């Protein structure tokens with residue numbers, strides 16, 4: 344099939360490359376001409392494992408191409424909309440990019456073309472897109488089908504998630520859209536039927552429900568972690584204990600510094616805004632959001648207490664990306680932590696294997712960047728570990744202790760064994776590991 348994918352960001356680029364990989368002819372459209380040039384020249388604007396090879400291979404085999412020109416939609420079987428839906432000032436999703444992308448494509452789309460909204464959008468948006476698109480097409484005496492097909496890929500594992508999805512959620516209002524989507528996804532659906540068909544509104548809510556459920560689990564564990572510190576419990580033991588219960592399961596039970604990234608904070612706020620719009624209280628979702636803010640502030644307050652008490656001059660930070668496997672720094676905990684340290688007049692040296700370039704857009708040369716975790720620690724009074732990249736998992740604590748000026752290690756991801764660090768004279772302040780962490 345001939346597909347156009349509007350938006351060549353984390354979702355759009357992965358969608359375009361994976362759809363080409365299974366044999367479709369795909370054109371990626373983006374308004375950012377630099378991005379398009381880079382992609383056509385064999386480069387890749389984001390860090391996502393395996394994506395560069397997939398893009399290059401499909402470019403070379405002639406199934407994938409990038410442009411800023413929407414007229415390529417003229418012979419498309421389907422047009423995916425995968426542009427951003429960032430939070431507006433009141434937390435609701437800003438839909439201007441989705442509407443602009445869909446209505447611009449509509450100027451060129453042929454009769455019967457299927458618009459597939461992939462961006463995460465509030466309930467009712469796909470209906471509004473259908474109306475706007477068909478209004479634009481009406482002038483040419485043609486019309487389009489419109490479906491919603493949320494994306495569940497995880498940054499850092501996006502190619503694998505797209506090629507082997509747990510489920511493909513499809514929100515449709517007509518049989519023709521359903522048939523087209525089944526054909527488009529046939530290659531992903533061979534050994535078992537992964538497609539779950541529903542109406543468009545339920546599909547829109549399913550995406551928010553998934554992210555808000557996961558955010559709620561994290562917030563619940565974070566609440567308990569703060570209690571653990573005071574009553575001398577261990578959140579890691581509790582995690583293992585409840586995760587073994589099949590009804591609960593072991594995923595998304597890690598206490599830490601509060602969720603970040605481009606999806607959870609944005610989607611939790613957007614669902615709350617939807618509740619407000621329709622006059623429906625969502626106390627659980629609201630608590631998940633409040634708890635996240637409390638956890639982040641609580642971690643930073645503990646850090647600043649030590650900074651003040653010990654007259655700290657220099658802090659090393661391991662990890663800038665909001666999670667391992669990505670260069671994405673949207674809503675990354677590192678932003679709040681480093682801003683607080685800079686405000687306190689502390690010198691910051693940071694290390695991240697993928698996100699340092701992104702970080703330079705935020706802090707420029709206000710902080711120092713190092714490639715090696717060890718070099719980052721030289722003369723540091725405190726080490727703060729914010730992202731659980733593999734390279735930070737098994738440090739040589741003896742040489743870290745030698746290099747550092749101070750002895751405090753703030754472990755925001757509960758990666759380390761406190762007793763092991765203590766053998767090197769280091770004091771590990773983790774999350775929810777008991778009174779020693781207070």
Ligand SMILES: NC(=O)c1ccc[n+]([C@@H]2O[C@H](COP(=O)([O-])OP(=O)(O)OC[C@H]3O[C@@H](n4cnc5c(N)ncnc54)[C@H](O)[C@@H]3O)[C@@H](O)[C@H]2O)c1
Pocket residue numbers: 349350351352353354355372373374375378425426427428440443444461462463464494495496497498605606
């Ligand atoms: N990033 C994720 O992990 C993830 C996962 C699932 C769903 N989503 C959702 O997918 C959507 C896209 O997210 P993302 O992270 O890929 O965003 P992104 O910011 O990485 O990419 C968006 C791209 O769209 C382009 N764009 C904006 N307006 C355009 C227009 N009118 N025409 C053409 N291109 C345009 C931008 O230049 C940019 O390249 C969001 O709604 C997000 O919530 C994201």
